[in-house]
Amino acid sequence: MMQLIVALALWxxxxxxxVGTRRRTDQSILYAAIMIALSLTLNIDAVYFAADGLLGGRNYADLPANLLLLLGIYFLSRAILRASSPSRANASARPFRIGAIITAGLMVTTFIFIDAPTTSGTFMQDFGNQPAAAAYSLIQFIYLGIVMALTGMICLRFAARMSTPARRLGFRIVGAGCGAAVLTVLSVVGMDLAHVFGAMSLLALFASAYDVLNLTAILLLCFGLSLPPILGGVSTRFNRRKLEAALPDLTRIWVDVSAQHLELGGVAHPNAPGSVSRDVDTVVHRMLVEIRDALLLNPTARDRLSDEDLALLTATETRIGAQRTSA
Incomplete structure (x- = not known):
């Protein structure tokens, strides 16, 4: 049940x-989330047994599942670091990349030496007493712990600099999720060592902590990362409705200004019949530019506008700026 909840959270x-794909130029977080979601979906027993059956029924499916997790966390951390602190992202790019390559290579090497002849839904519980299995898990999770620790610290440090309240809150939640992920890694390390040395009471203690910490980390990371696109979408729709409501008054202002026979570049009215259809953001932005240009070329045209008209122009410019910031 826990595996299903985690997978559903990732999907x-x-x-x-x-939802926010069109507003983002960098889709790294989306691709990373898909890789992690695929990895954790393979942890669901029914999916894992089916996949492993196709690969020969010797737990070969565990390796691609964990490699997907490794790559997903790597690309996720890179995307988060670029969003929060590009300079830190650039500084850590080479070490993170080299670490991921070495970790993946060592995981493949140690997996070869694990004796796991039958498909198991509890791979480490059944085979974790083997030194090769412990090394396979430790290598992976130590790298993940280092990456998540650094990512979490930078998220919390630079969250206040994010451009919107949703992003600021989202980065703080992601930072907390990274902290929970580091604690999850420590519990995995404890389980691996306890299993190898036969300390079964400690193994049970670390296992119970892992269940809580892993779910907490996943839910916090998913909630924190999904918050900006969800709230950004809500904010965009709200602002668009406001722009649509302001469009008739803006059109009237445009007509008042153009009635002064100002040269506005010879372009047609943005809402004139036969003009190219555009979304409301583009139409309003063009109107504002033309109105401001007209007022700049002929300051006396301002006398035709009321205080309410000028306030509407200022408020609409602010709203357009908010639209572009949240994009």
Whole structure:
């Protein structure tokens, strides 16, 4: 049940990120979320047994699942670091990349030496007493712990600099999720060592902590990463309705200004019949530019506008700026 909840949370994050695809130029977070979602979907017993059956029924499906998780976390951390602190992202790019390559290579090497002849839905529980299995898990999670620790610290440090309240809150929640992920890694390390050395009471203690910490980390990360696109979409729709409501008054102002026979570049009225259809953001932006240009060329045209008209222009410019910031 826990595996299903985790997988559904990740696919929920993917869905939220897909909603904001058109507003983002960098889709790295979406691709990373898909990789992690696929990895954790393979942890669902029914899916894992089916996939492993296709690969020969010797737990070969565990390796691609964990490699997908490794790559997903790597690309996710890179995307988060670029969004929060490009300079830190550039500084850590080479070490992160080299670390991911070395970790993946060591995971493949150690996996070869694990004796796991039958498909198991509890891979580490059944085979984790083997030194090769412990090394396979430790190598992966130590790298993930380092990456998540650095990512979390930078998220919390630079959250206040994010451009919108949704992003600021989202980055703080992601930072908390990274902290929970680091604690999850520590519990995995504890389980691996306890299993190898036969400390079964400690193994049970670390296992119970892992269940809580892992779910907490996943839910916090998913919620934090999905918050900006969800709230950004809501804000965009709200602002668009406001722009649509302001459009008749803006059109009247445009006509009042153009009635002064100002040269506005010879372009047609943005809402004139036969003009190219555009979304309201583009129409309003063009109107504002033409109105401001007209007022700049002929300051006396301002006398034709009331205080309410000028306030509407200022408020609409602010709203257009907010639209572009949240995009």
């Amino acid at each position: 929920g994050l993917v869905s939220a990120l897909v």
